[in-house]
Amino acid sequence: MLLADGCALLREGVAALLAVHSGFDVIGSTGDGRDCVRMALRDAPDVMLFDCSLRGLNGIEAARRIAEQNTHTRLLCLSMHEEPHWVRATFDAGAHGYVLKRCAFTELLEAIETVLSSRYYVARDVAHTLVEGCRTRSRPEIVDDAGLSTREREITQLFAEGYSTQAIAERLHISAKTVATHREHIMAKLGIHGMAQLTRYALREGLTTLDSGS
Structure with a gap:
């Protein structure tokens, strides 16, 4: 099992519980999406x-990239977010299960065993809010039918998290001009103007929580 969470304490706690109460071996742990x-x-x-x-x-973007290249690994999201748009974005990316961080360890084990048996797992509270969200949604949301590429989604996340054009260029090892061109294409595809709208889009689509930066 691979653990990926920004909180080292949570990763260590889950790994310790798994070691004592289950037969699952943790082979890796990280808080970085690229890692x-x-x-x-x-x-x-x-x-x-x-x-x-x-x-x-x-x-979510990490899961998307993994799902595109690795059909063996089952992807289970352990999240504090129970809003419908987070759940939809996660499953759209290729996840097989979604469980809340407030769950008991017994439920986490159930979720792991469920996804390992080639089934999907959705926490009860999440299932309820997901259905309610579908029933009460009164307007269409912006979705990635606009055709954002992997690189464009990555740049959207970084802009939403407050990185400058130059900082993004240095982080991704591309030129500032290329970043600016990507930004123009992103906004044109989404039909939006300005960073405030881009940030709202990134939040709505689960590209960032604004607390995942380094």
Whole structure:
């Protein structure tokens, strides 16, 4: 099992509980989204337990990249967010389960065993809010039908988290001009103007929680 969560204490606690109360071995642990992708593709764990908020690359985007290249690993999200848009974004990215951080350890074990048996797991409270969200949604949301590429989603996250054009260029090892061009394309595809709208889009689509930066 691979653990990916921004909180080291949580990772250590879950690993300790798994070691004592189950037969699952934790083969890796990280709080960084890019490391998460690298480790999952390299080691192909049976299960990856991940949070939406990871440094560098958010957990939803990390899950998307892993799901596209690794069909073996079952992806289980352990999140504090129970709003419908978070759940939808996570499953759209390729996740197989969604459980809340306030759950008991017995439920976490049930979720792990469920996704390992090639089924999907949705926490009861999450299932309720997901259905309610579908029934009460009164307006269409902006979705990635606009066709944002992997790089564009990554840049959207970084802009939403407050990185400047130059800082993004240095982080991704591309030119500032290329970043600016990506920003223009992103806004054109989404039909939005200004960073405030871009940030709202990133929050709504689960690209950032604004607490996952380094």
